[in-house]
Amino acid sequence: MHPAYSVIFFTTTSGAGYGLLILLGFLSAADALPPHFGLGLAAFGLALGLVTFGLLSSTFHLGHPERAWRAMSQWRSSWLSREGVFAVLVYPAVGLFALGWLVFGRNYGPWAVAGLLAAGLSMLTVICTAMIYFSLKTIHQWHNIWTPPAYATLSVMSGGVLLNALVEIFGLSNPYIAGWVAASIAVAWIAKLFYWRFIDDTEALSTPETATGLRVYGKLRAVEGPHTVDNYLNREMGYHVARRHAADLRRVVHLSAFALPLALTMVSLLFGNSGAAIAATLVAALAASLGLVCERWLFFAEAKHTVNLYYGAEAA
Amino acid sequence: MTSLPAFPSGRRLGLVIDLDICVGCHACAVHCKEWNTGGHPAPLTDRDAYGTDPVGVWLNRIHTFEADEGDDVRTIHFPKSCLHCENAECVTVCPTGASYKREQDGVVLVNEDWCIGCKLCSWACPYGAREYDETEGVMKKCTLCIDRIYNENMPEVDRVPACVLTCPAGARHFGDLGDPRSAVSRLVAARGGHDLMPELGYKPTNKYLPPRPRKTRARDIGAPRRLVPAGNAERLLAKWMDRIFTR
Ligand code: SF4
Ligand code: SF4
Ligand code: SF4
Numbered sequence: 001m002h003p004a005y006s007v008i009f010f011t012t013t014s015g016a017g018y019g020l021l022i023l024l025g026f027l028s029a030a031d032a033l034p035p036h037f038g039l040g041l042a043a044f045g046l047a048l049g050l051v052t053f054g055l056l057s058s059t060f061h062l063g064h065p066e067r068a069w070r071a072m073s074q075w076r077s078s079w080l081s082r083e084g085v086f087a088v089l090v091y092p093a094v095g096l097f098a099l100g101w102l103v104f105g106r107n108y109g110p111w112a113v114a115g116l117l118a119a120g121l122s123m124l125t126v127i128c129t130a131m132i133y134f135s136l137k138t139i140h141q142w143h144n145i146w147t148p149p150a151y152a153t154l155s156v157m158s159g160g161v162l163l164n165a166l167v168e169i170f171g172l173s174n175p176y177i178a179g180w181v182a183a184s185i186a187v188a189w190i191a192k193l194f195y196w197r198f199i200d201d202t203e204a205l206s207t208p209e210t211a212t213g214l215r216v217y218g219k220l221r222a223v224e225g226p227h228t229v230d231n232y233l234n235r236e237m238g239y240h241v242a243r244r245h246a247a248d249l250r251r252v253v254h255l256s257a258f259a260l261p262l263a264l265t266m267v268s269l270l271f272g273n274s275g276a277a278i279a280a281t282l283v284a285a286l287a288a289s290l291g292l293v294c295e296r297w298l299f300f301a302e303a304k305h306t307v308n309l310y311y312g313a314e315a316a
Numbered sequence: 317m318t319s320l321p322a323f324p325s326g327r328r329l330g331l332v333i334d335l336d337i338c339v340g341c342h343a344c345a346v347h348c349k350e351w352n353t354g355g356h357p358a359p360l361t362d363r364d365a366y367g368t369d370p371v372g373v374w375l376n377r378i379h380t381f382e383a384d385e386g387d388d389v390r391t392i393h394f395p396k397s398c399l400h401c402e403n404a405e406c407v408t409v410c411p412t413g414a415s416y417k418r419e420q421d422g423v424v425l426v427n428e429d430w431c432i433g434c435k436l437c438s439w440a441c442p443y444g445a446r447e448y449d450e451t452e453g454v455m456k457k458c459t460l461c462i463d464r465i466y467n468e469n470m471p472e473v474d475r476v477p478a479c480v481l482t483c484p485a486g487a488r489h490f491g492d493l494g495d496p497r498s499a500v501s502r503l504v505a506a507r508g509g510h511d512l513m514p515e516l517g518y519k520p521t522n523k524y525l526p527p528r529p530r531k532t533r534a535r536d537i538g539a540p541r542r543l544v545p546a547g548n549a550e551r552l553l554a555k556w557m558d559r560i561f562t563r
Contacts, residue, residue, distance in 0.1 A: 217383035221383075307443065
């Protein structure tokens with residue numbers, strides 16, 4: 001599948017924003033985050049900024065952005081529509097949570113319920129995004145039981161590294177928060193490893209022979225296409241990344257999205273509230289963001305659509 | 317409404333494509349483009365149509381395959397348009413309600429006034445039957461010539477899809493595949509018509525009739541088993557002739 005930059009930016013930025021909201025909600029309810037005004041302002045500003053920027057960039061790739069409101073109507077059948085509905089519902093819940101934190105100085109008691117609501121709706125939005133990909137039987141690599149867990153945990157971890165950096169900047173470091181962030185990175189890494197293992201160890205059901213129903217005539221070769229120049233289908237779904245190239249990029253993801261942020265988060269866990277911890281968490285956030293853009297690019301580039309079977313691909 | 321019809325009528329209009337007969341002339345694709353660029357999904361836009369990078373929307377495409385090796389090799393031309401699937405996931409993924417499947421005859425259509433151009437339906441179609449129109453910002457697909465098949469302003473013989481009407485070899489048939497007694501259903505039964513990618517469970521309505529077995533093999537009438545590349549002497553001769561005639 002063609003890795004469209006608008007979709008890469010939408011899913012990584014809004015994923016990080018929702019992850020931040022999820023952790024703010026849960027850690028507040030667990031009484032692990034003080035309702036510090038500066039931290040709240042920065043965290044809500046960053047989270048809503050990322051989410052909103054992501055949503056706007058996702059509408060850039062629409063043919064008719066002015067009709068986008070229609071996309072909320074088919075929640076009965078469409079995961080994309082459900083994603084739209086939850087993405088809108090998140091805003092009032094976050095508004096209520098932020099009201100308690102920033103105006104009344106409270107993120108516990110009844111205000112924590114608003115926080116949990118915001119966290120739950122954020123999680124549902126991310127899961128809907130993942131389900132859009134997971135539900136496509138046309139793309140073997142995405143129709144993978146590890147797609148939703150990988151999306152959900154990557155979102156939490158990318159929000160986590162941001163939260164950890166903010167907490168250090170405001171001098172509110174606490175091993176409990178850094179511990180949760182480190183754990184979220186480890187879990188996301190495991191989910192992504194299983195995602196890749198599925199891709200490497202399984203094969204798509206469809207072949208050129210099932211695509212045409214011509215198995216009995218022997219091995220098929222596409223000798224002539226319907227058109228001389230690439231059409232929409234080739235440009236949108238015919239993207240192909242070489243195996244060797246993909247392996248290199250996976251190494252970049254292992255290092256930049258997981259190993260480095262995990263090690264740097266451990267630094268903040270052990271030496272919290274120091275200049276070194278601030279630097280470490282900032283570098284962790286930067287490395288994770290770059291690593292996840294790379295991960296998302298690969299998510300598309302490694303996905304093969306069945307339509308390619310009609311254009312000479314030997315396997316989907 | 318992008319949920320599939322809860323009470324389908326049982327009528328399943330669609331095409332039957334005979335791979336034994338198709339000669340790969342692309343006439344059906346050309347007539348499809350010609351009719352539909354002025355019909356239901358109009359216009360089917362092109363970019364750089366007369367330049368070096370022409371790209372545009374077509375609702376019907378003809379691929380060509382070769383099967384097997386040596387003197388048993390056969391060429392199979394393979395027309396492909398929307399199969400009007402019973403379990404059309406291109407419809408259920410649509411967030412806006414622009415894509416729908418008609419209750420009365422199973423035809424799958426796009427309401428272009430509602431489509432936001434998110435392209436998700438084209439990802440959900442295994443067969444590459446949906447093409448995005450860059451210029452219009454909406455999705456286009458085969459309409460089963462909905463504006464012909466019920467068109468009372470046309471003489472009855474013309475109330476069939478443009479591609480079926482135009483095929484010079486008679487390789488395309490149109491009818492109700494939900495009725496086991498219809499001519500198309502009987503043709504499918506007699507010739508062992510098959511589905512494309514049945515393993516994905518989309519239950520396509522359109523059926524493909526496989527090429528008939530060969531009566532005589534090429535080797536039985538004296539053809540060589542394999543074509544051998546020309547030797548050096550022949551190649552030199554060819555080069556020399558080429559030089560003479562291109563002068
Ligand atoms: S062929 Fe593709 S576009 Fe047509 S109904 Fe089936 S899934 Fe939908
Ligand atoms: S491109 Fe149009 S028809 Fe297709 S899923 Fe999106 S809104 Fe629906
Ligand atoms: S039925 Fe009509 S729209 Fe569909 S492929 Fe044939 S000519 Fe084109």
